[in-house]
Amino acid sequence: MTLLKSADLQNQSGLDVRLACRSGTFTGPTAGLCPAYVQANLIVLPAKYADDFRGLCRRNPTSCPLLGENRAPGDVRLQQHLAEDSDIRRDAPGYNVYRDGKIFKQNVHDVSEYWEEDSVAFLIGCSFSFEQALTANGLIPRHQLLGRNVPMYKTNVPLCPSGVFGGNTVVSMRPYKVEDIERVRDITRPYIATHGEPVAWGAEAAARLGIANILEPEFGEAPVIEADEVPVFWACGVTPQLVLMSSPAAQGISIGHAPGGMVCLDMKVEDMLAAS
Amino acid sequence: MTLLKSADLQNQSGLDVRLACRSGTFTGPTAGLCPAYVQANLIVLPAKYADDFRGLCRRNPTSCPLLGENRAPGDVRLQQHLAEDSDIRRDAPGYNVYRDGKIFKQNVHDVSEYWEEDSVAFLIGCSFSFEQALTANGLIPRHQLLGRNVPMYKTNVPLCPSGVFGGNTVVSMRPYKVEDIERVRDITRPYIATHGEPVAWGAEAAARLGIANILEPEFGEAPVIEADEVPVFWACGVTPQLVLMSSPAAQGISIGHAPGGMVCLDMKVEDMLAAS
Numbered sequence: 001m002t003l004l005k006s007a008d009l010q011n012q013s014g015l016d017v018r019l020a021c022r023s024g025t026f027t028g029p030t031a032g033l034c035p036a037y038v039q040a041n042l043i044v045l046p047a048k049y050a051d052d053f054r055g056l057c058r059r060n061p062t063s064c065p066l067l068g069e070n071r072a073p074g075d076v077r078l079q080q081h082l083a084e085d086s087d088i089r090r091d092a093p094g095y096n097v098y099r100d101g102k103i104f105k106q107n108v109h110d111v112s113e114y115w116e117e118d119s120v121a122f123l124i125g126c127s128f129s130f131e132q133a134l135t136a137n138g139l140i141p142r143h144q145l146l147g148r149n150v151p152m153y154k155t156n157v158p159l160c161p162s163g164v165f166g167g168n169t170v171v172s173m174r175p176y177k178v179e180d181i182e183r184v185r186d187i188t189r190p191y192i193a194t195h196g197e198p199v200a201w202g203a204e205a206a207a208r209l210g211i212a213n214i215l216e217p218e219f220g221e222a223p224v225i226e227a228d229e230v231p232v233f234w235a236c237g238v239t240p241q242l243v244l245m246s247s248p249a250a251q252g253i254s255i256g257h258a259p260g261g262m263v264c265l266d267m268k269v270e271d272m273l274a275a276s
Numbered sequence: 277m278t279l280l281k282s283a284d285l286q287n288q289s290g291l292d293v294r295l296a297c298r299s300g301t302f303t304g305p306t307a308g309l310c311p312a313y314v315q316a317n318l319i320v321l322p323a324k325y326a327d328d329f330r331g332l333c334r335r336n337p338t339s340c341p342l343l344g345e346n347r348a349p350g351d352v353r354l355q356q357h358l359a360e361d362s363d364i365r366r367d368a369p370g371y372n373v374y375r376d377g378k379i380f381k382q383n384v385h386d387v388s389e390y391w392e393e394d395s396v397a398f399l400i401g402c403s404f405s406f407e408q409a410l411t412a413n414g415l416i417p418r419h420q421l422l423g424r425n426v427p428m429y430k431t432n433v434p435l436c437p438s439g440v441f442g443g444n445t446v447v448s449m450r451p452y453k454v455e456d457i458e459r460v461r462d463i464t465r466p467y468i469a470t471h472g473e474p475v476a477w478g479a480e481a482a483a484r485l486g487i488a489n490i491l492e493p494e495f496g497e498a499p500v501i502e503a504d505e506v507p508v509f510w511a512c513g514v515t516p517q518l519v520l521m522s523s524p525a526a527q528g529i530s531i532g533h534a535p536g537g538m539v540c541l542d543m544k545v546e547d548m549l550a551a552s
Contacts, residue, residue: 058468059338062436157434158484160338160475160511163465189439192334199436208434235436 009033014083014264018091027093027109029260031144035132038194038272039262040067040082040123041237042092043244044111044255047073047118052163052250056243057122059160063169063235064243065125065193067267074117083266088121094258101245107258114253125194126237126262127172129269133187134174141174142224149260150174151217152236156210157199159243167246170219171199171209172236175229178202184232192276201232209233219259285309290359290540294367303369303385305536307420311408314470314548315538316343316358316399317513318368319520320387320531323349323394328439328526332519333398335436339445339511340519341401341469343543350393359542364397370534377521383534390529401470402513402538403448405545409463410450417450418500425536426450427493428512432486433475435519443522446495447475447485448512451505454478460508468552477508485509495535 004026009017014037020026030039045053050073057066068079070088078086089112097105097114105114127150131141143150150172157169176184181201189197206214214231215222219238225231241256257263280302285293290313296302306315321329326349333342344355346364354362365388373381373390381390403426407417419426426448433445452460457477465473482490490507491498495514501507517532533539 055465055468055472059472061337062335158476160472162473163461185439189331192331196331196335196436197438200434 003027006030006033013037014266015085017264018083018086021093021109022087022090024109027261029149030093030262030264031128031260034264036268036270038067038265038267038269039126039128040265041126041240042088042255042257042263043122043124043240044088044115044119045122045250046116046252046254047120049164049250050120052165053122055162056159056165056240057124059162060239062195062199063159063237063239065195067123067125067193067265069123070119070121073120076115078121078123078265081267082123088263089115092257092263093261096241096256096258098244098254098256100251101247111255114255116253122240123263123265124237124240127195127234128262129194129272130188130191132269133191134184137183137187139176139180139184139187143174143221146224148221150220151223152219152238153209153211154218154242159239164249165243165247167239167243170236170239170242171233172220173214173217173223173231173233175223175225176232177229181230181232188234190273190276193272195235195237198232198234202230205233206231279303282306282309289313290542291361293540294359294362297369298363298366300385303537305425306369306538306540307404307536310540312544312546314343314541314543314545315402315404316541317402317516318364318531318533318539319398319400319516320364320391320395321398321526322392322528322530323396325440325526326396328441329398331438332435332441332516333400335438336515338471338475339435339513339515341471343399343401343469343541345399346395346397349396352391354397354399354541357543358399364539365391368533368539369537372517372532372534374520374530374532376527377523387531390531392529398516399539399541400513400516403471403510404538405470405548406464406467408545409467410460413459413463415452415456415460415463419450419497422500424497426496427499428495428514429485429487430494430518435515440525441519441523443515443519446512446515446518447509448496449490449493449499449507449509451499451501452508453505457508464510466549466552469548471511471513474508474510478506481509482507
């Protein structure tokens with residue numbers, strides 16, 4: 001079987017990417033793929049925790065913007081406003097599997113054996129959508145120019161807990177010149193279903209968020225920040241995965257997408273913006 | 277003119293309380309009044325800041341749960357799902373008026389002279405609703421037993437900013453025994469439109485929130501905490517008033533209700549719960 005490269009899927013639809021994942025011919029990162037379509041973070045939980053997780057998303061929509069779910073507990077298809085033809089056990093390029101909040105399988109390509117008859121899948125907005133808008137306005141995120149994954153950091157900013165779930169916010173970081181920040185805020189503000197405008201920026205922002213060393217992110221790859229730039233931080237869709245690892249009361253098997261390999265939806269970015 | 281006391285309005289409707297405020301016969305605190313009806317915090321802003329404020333509420337719904345607005349900019353009537361017969365310039369028992377984020381009039385009873393043709397009124401959920409549920413379950417909040425206002429504190433937990441608006445979360449505090457906390461969480465969780473379950477609790481919670489002295493709240497009155505109790509903190513509807521004072525970019529006249537004197541709505545608590 002010949003594996004596809006990201007370049008082979010650049011101008012395809014969300015369905016094309018899902019079918020390539022499902023057939024096992026694509027296992028790579030989804031950054032830059034099917035740019036007209038919304039990409040999403042994935043969390044799969046046993047049904048007994050579904051209401052607590054929905055509450056977490058409602059109380060913390062900036063870091064955990066819930067786009068939708070599967071059609072019913074155990075149903076492998078996503079709700080139709082997300083994707084028509086879907087099998088959430090195989091439609092992401094890779095998955096991490098957690099037991100009692102600890103990863104025990106990384107970058108699995110098919111999670112059918114961990115799918116339960118009451119599994120609930122949650123699709124959470126992702127920053128790829130607003131990154132395209134920044135790029136279209138000449139404000140290309142640095143990590144894209146470097147061909148790296150975006151740097152992500154744990155913060156000391158607590159989420160509003162919900163039932164068994166709690167933890168702290170994770171942020172992603174893109175450096176910009178101070179004079180560009182208001183434009184960066186304006187461009188990303190409408191993307192309210194995919195984290196929206198930044199949560200913090202400026203020379204003191206990392207310290208305020210409790211980030212000890214900006215050059216050592218907990219997730220993704222190290223940044224390059226020029227002398228005339230400051231860090232700009234957005235709430236990040238990795239937050240719910242850290243929540244799984246910070247919530248000892250939530251027991252059993254849960255599943256997340258492998259970082260960088262999102263679920264590509266039929267939902268178009270322009271429709272998501274219009275509905276916001 | 278004879279002023280009414282709170283006791284005179286205890287079993288009345290939200291409309292009764294509004295009419296008493298409007299006629300100038302009631303200027304007192306609304307705690308315990310018209311218990312079947314939702315009470316709300318009020319913020320009035322010039323229309324040019326309305327979208328930024330809506331964004332603030334969407335990004336921070338736990339501290340700023342937006343219940344609704346006036347029918348159109350400048351219209352003194354609230355949206356019909358909030359109240360049928362209403363004049364938001366006179367229907368709260370008292371108002372504070374801000375200029376450029378600083379209070380310059382306190383406990384005014386009629387703000388007609390500050391009402392502009394583009395004024396937008398925002399109604400924000402208030403904790404009185406879930407306090408009734410705690411009381412009904414035998415967990416009467418201490419400040420009610422003492423006949424005091426609830427203690428409220430500034431925290432170091434940043435809100436997700438939106439346009440010109442930003443600042444930190446304000447929390448209210450009610451002490452409970454450790455063994456009662458899970459029940460307190462369960463009882464208040466459904467009140468998602470009025471702050472919902474607590475955001476923090478326990479012996480270390482005050483320090484985590486950046487509260488230096490639990491006996492010296494910034495708003496309300498000092499608490500009494502027994503030796504076998506720990507503080508339990510909820511996100512608080514005073515947050516948007518602190519936002520006004522923390523957002524120098526927002527200029528001009530804004531209006532809030534006077535603390536403790538809420539806008540009583542026609543919306544019933546049971547209907548709000550069913551819609552959540």
